[in-house]
Amino acid sequence: MLNRLFSEIRFRLRALFHRGKLEQELDTELSFHLQKETEKHMANGASPDEANRRARAAFGAVQGTKDDARDARGISLLDSVVQDVRYALRGLRKRPAFTLGVVLTLGLGIGANAAMFGIVDRLLFRPPLGLKDPETAHRVFQHRLVEDRRPRIDRNFNFRRYLDLQRNTRSFESFAAFQTRTLALGEGTDTHEAKVTVASASYLQFFEVRPALGRFYGPAEDSVPAGAPVVVLGYDYWKSRYGGRSDVIGRQLRIDRSTFTVIGVAPKGFVGAGDQGVPAAFIPITAYAHAVRGPRYPTVYTWTWMEMLARRKPGITQAAAEQDLTNALLGSWRETIAEQPNWGKLEDLGIRGELGPMHLARGPLAGQDSKVATWVLGVAAIVLLIACANVANLFLSRAFARRREFAMRLALGVTRGRLARQLLTESLVLALIGGAAGLVIAQWGAAALRAAFLDDAASAVIVDPRTLLFTALAVLVTALLTGIVPAVQTGRGNVNLTLKGGANEGPHRSRARPLLLVFQATLSVVLLIGAGLFVRSLSHVRNYRLGYDVAPILYASANPRGYRPTEAEQQTIAESMLETAKRIPGVQYATLTISVPFWSNEGTGIWVPGVDSVNQKWNFLFNTGSPDYFKTMGTRILRGRAFDERDRAGTGLVLVVGERMAQVLWPGQDALGKCVKIGAENEPCAQVIGIAEEMHLRSLTSERDYSYYIPVVQHTAPPDPQVFVRVSGDPERAIEPLRRELQRLMPGPAYVNVVPLSQLVDPSLRSWKFGSTMFVAFGGLALLLAAIGLYSMIAYDVTQRTRELGLRIALGSSVSRVLRLIVSSGLRLVGAGVVLGVLLALWGAKWMEGLMFQQEPRDPLIYGVVAGILLLVAVVAAVVPALRATRIDPNSALRLD
């Protein structure tokens, strides 16, 4: 046995390293045999030629025997693979245009997939970097019922709830509290805003990472109520702000309103739970909370601001842990209600805990982004399929052109299996090169994609092992898809007929090619319809009247950064900000404000004589403004008047209500002149003096928010130091002058931040924008690929039929008839694809519904336009080669081959 193994190994090694010699030996051995056999027949009286013929006949195919003998030696697989790869490379070098076309096509297809996979993987599947035992780590969610018993899911909690849960559960190893906030860092002119993760010490223990420098903070530095003022810097921040110097440890850094000591640097790529960007720093939650809210924050249930993680104990099921969580939440809420009876009865609150996945995008509060990203990944896959169909088509026409070569080799004794393997090798080599090109393309596209989806372009590393593995899989699938049809085709057909036939006439026409074309057209139609829907949907979003202008408006706010102005001082600062802002060149109007759309909103209860339980039925947002408020925002007054200089602190209280608010409160009546009591039932009446168009302040789709506006001078609290300004010309250019001038008014550490309003509003439009961009890009790509496929097939077909067409023309067929003949055959195929694609899109429309904004997913206009475009492309792709065909000189066509 051992002996045999030994002989086997020696044999194979020899076969591997002495391939050339062995080949030669095999030749010698076989030719010796043929010589002896020939001699035998000559000895029996045959002529040399006849003897030779008989010897070969008795022997069989020499080439086949050689292959078999190589197989028998056991090395031939590796041997022939190397040979096939060399052969493929040689062939590809000889046809650079073909190779480039295929590599680009596949590169785009594979690249699109790699890039989208990177995004979807991060959004939905890959656990955050360094997370210990992802199976038992959860995000904590709370279900409850709000007005009208509407269900609501929270992921924000207050600190006391966090303490209650730790005390009253037994199923958890630990809880962690955290929040990522944009805070001011540094001092003086160096002041800048950056994301800071405020986190409990237990948060860091959820991860199995070691600091790049120094150490993390521990429980002793995160003690309730006031933790230690220590900070762990984020890796990127450390690199960019401190040049990666190791003497950063021990330095002081001012964050928000306190000074922190640097004790460590987080490892590269560490973002924590990681869906809110790359933090510049991590600080103990107790240190931050104490600095912001003073020592009482752990004892109250009112400040709901932080998220929670929980880790189950080993051996405790998720269901059991969830039950434990719910019980603890109920206990905690019982105490809440004892302190604040206005919450009502515990039973009515419907409190329930949920342990969700770490990925927000997979949890109960998943946004639209993850859905869109998943769709786009599907779209990318379709583009790859189309690319594969194209390349398979190219292979097929090449295989058809090479059928004589194949037939010859088959005749020489090469097996069909070997030929098929060679074709597959060729497609694999092409797919591999395409995959490499795809990774480059993905790398380029990745930055844009990540910026759009993940907020962390800074740490974008697209080529990670998981993406590479995915790409490798995509390459394999591509190779199979593109290579299998030609490989199967070589197995068909009669060698003799092929060899005898002319170069331009096959004994059979491939049925696979038209099918591939229909398939391509179908997929292109589906993608283009998707693209059309998204584009229309985005234009609805863009043209949607928010109730105010966005583009020309800047938002300037003063951040006191721990400075505590008196009420009078705050009043002065706010008013001087308004006056200063108005004097900046280019500023048309300015106004003070409390609410900022899609950013922060104020709400307070109102009482309306004659209308019951107003606050239970509706939700009212209010805003305060200066006399130029409506002019600044571009909000139209529909009836009555806006508040102005006449409305002052001493004069009668007034308010302007939104259109829909007027309708729900006083249906069928004139709202002007009605009385509204703001804040409490015993407040004096404020009179409705105007009705403004509706402002969408929180979401594009919410039907439950209503808004009203009061003059800032009549509001009970001093104005917030924040203003909106309306600029003529480029708003970007006004930002810096405005910031500089306003900064001069700031006392002590306070600083001013100016951003375009669009920056605050755009994120809520992001998923639509992204969806339409990607669908259009991929849809266009698909159309291009389909057009190329169609063109090359028809062009090829025309070449194949040159003789037939020449004959037709010679027999008196008119040019236009020949044209019609060719074009109609192209149209038939694409027409079939269009019909199938439309049916497929109609069927899939129901899943698109939620992703559209005021867009019917079965919009006949879009379906019609797409069908038209595709048929037009088909006509063009067919007419060009058809015209060439009609110019054939019938004489030479008939003489061909």
Place this chain on the structure above:
Amino acid sequence: MIGLFLSKRKGNAVTDHLDLPQGTLDLLILKAVSLGPLHGWAISERLHDVTRATLQIPQGSLYPALHRLERRGWIRAEWGSSDNNRKAKFYELTSSGKKQLASEAKAWARLTNAVGLVLDMS
């Protein structure tokens, strides 16, 4: 010419030749070389003569079989010179090849015996 090759590859059996049962070629080769070293053509000739030309062995299929047996270590190959001083590859049985031949021959005898018994049923 080519057509001829093809019909051979497809194995169109000529009448009154017997096709070789699967796997018996190895046994025949082992037996043929057990009497002394032989080169490929000589093995083919010997089989042809001994069977009085009743067995149809495509000469081409002999070589893959020889290489397979060599890989398994049952036969050993050595280059030597044949008549006219031409280089030829001679195959001879190894000791493990002898054992293999013995056991295969025994198995063959039992098989034919058993088949014979069945066919003799009356």
